[in-house]
Amino acid sequence: MHSALLRYTARCASPAFTGQRLGFMSSRFHWTTLDLNSHLPPGWQQDIQMAAEDADFREFPRTPVLSREAADVLHIRRGRVHAAQVRQRLPWLYRSYRDEFLEFARAACAERVVAARDDRYGVVLNVQRGTTMRFECHIDSNPLTGLLFCTDHSAGGELAFANDASAADVAAVERDCSVIRPYAGHLIFFDARQHPHYARPLKQAADTRIVAVMNFYTESCPESTRPPVLNRHLYGDK
Numbered sequence: 001m002h003s004a005l006l007r008y009t010a011r012c013a014s015p016a017f018t019g020q021r022l023g024f025m026s027s028r029f030h031w032t033t034l035d036l037n038s039h040l041p042p043g044w045q046q047d048i049q050m051a052a053e054d055a056d057f058r059e060f061p062r063t064p065v066l067s068r069e070a071a072d073v074l075h076i077r078r079g080r081v082h083a084a085q086v087r088q089r090l091p092w093l094y095r096s097y098r099d100e101f102l103e104f105a106r107a108a109c110a111e112r113v114v115a116a117r118d119d120r121y122g123v124v125l126n127v128q129r130g131t132t133m134r135f136e137c138h139i140d141s142n143p144l145t146g147l148l149f150c151t152d153h154s155a156g157g158e159l160a161f162a163n164d165a166s167a168a169d170v171a172a173v174e175r176d177c178s179v180i181r182p183y184a185g186h187l188i189f190f191d192a193r194q195h196p197h198y199a200r201p202l203k204q205a206a207d208t209r210i211v212a213v214m215n216f217y218t219e220s221c222p223e224s225t226r227p228p229v230l231n232r233h234l235y236g237d238k
């Protein structure tokens with residue numbers, strides 16, 4: 001574990017590392033990228049693609065509190081491999097979230113970072129198929145998010161992050177945004193509590209985009225700050 005972390009820490013000085021430490025004081029969106037291609041287990045992409053074939057594809061209702069969609073957008077079509085399925089079908093990903101990826105998150109963040117205790121939203125897969133799906137424009141409630149890109153796309157499927165915290169819909173995000181193109185095997189970390197963001201639709205009908213999404217917390221923004229309305233909305237909590 002430690003030798004792996006050292007390899008990645010060393011890479012931070014190479015061109016594979018972009019962005020700044022997350023403590024950097026700037027209102028512009030910033031992020032950290034790690035290239036894990038020589039580190040992930042053999043066959044990891046095929047494993048993830050097989051799990052994504054059984055994703056829950058449907059119209060998802062807009063998220064309370066966190067949504068930054070226009071008022072007339074009530075649903076967004078996309079796919080989700082829920083946390084329980086990730087744990088069952090991709091045990092290496094579940095373990096990495098709580099082990100090596102957590103160590104990388106700690107190296108990227110000025111504050112001590114912890115994984116979510118609640119398994120329902122620790123690590124999930126977001127899946128887009130074809131040109132009609134995208135991911136909802138929203139802000140995050142957690143202070144640090146990790147995304148492991150699992151597919152490559154020459155065009156479409158980019159993440160767009162608003163530099164303006166007040167951006168209230170996709171059009172406003174697009175007016176001034178930082179854009180991240182997915183590269184399979186790249187793990188990124190960011191704080192998007194003040195940066196509305198969404199995943200653009202794909203350009204090819206036969207294309208599939210898969211990303212593993214990981215929630216992390218810090219002492220100044222612990223898991224207990226997660227809005228209860230989210231769990232009521234997503235899991236039917238009382």
Ligand SMILES: [Fe+2]
Pocket residue numbers: 138139140145192197
């Ligand atoms: Fe997000």
